[in-house]
Amino acid sequence: MPKAHGRKSSRLLLVAAMLVVGAVGFAPVTAWAAPCEPTDKIDGSTVETARRKIEKAGYRQVRNLKKGCDNFWHGTAVKDGKTVNIVLSPQGTVMAEGD
Numbered sequence: 001m002p003k004a005h006g007r008k009s010s011r012l013l014l015v016a017a018m019l020v021v022g023a024v025g026f027a028p029v030t031a032w033a034a035p036c037e038p039t040d041k042i043d044g045s046t047v048e049t050a051r052r053k054i055e056k057a058g059y060r061q062v063r064n065l066k067k068g069c070d071n072f073w074h075g076t077a078v079k080d081g082k083t084v085n086i087v088l089s090p091q092g093t094v095m096a097e098g099d
Contacts, residue, residue: 036069043071043090050075050088057094059086 036042050073051062059077067073073088074097085097 040069041071042067042069045071045073045090047073053092054086054088054094059094062086 045067047065047067050065050067054062054065054073054075054077059079061078061083063076065073065075071090075086076083077086078084086094087097088094
């Protein structure tokens, strides 16, 4: 296969994949998370442990939990009828994002 044809096929596949993702309704990614550094000390906390701690703090419908290189868990949850962005610190403190 000539190189030009291969590049064209790759571009077409990329465009097709983008159209599929857009049709499914995923939001476009605006920024990429930086990979963890080799010196980052990642603890052994799990998503289920984080979820339990957040729920114990009075939040419900805990979703989209992601752990950062700094061991903080970020996600969304519902409290007092409002959906908020939440953070769980490595020390176990649960707070609304931005507090």
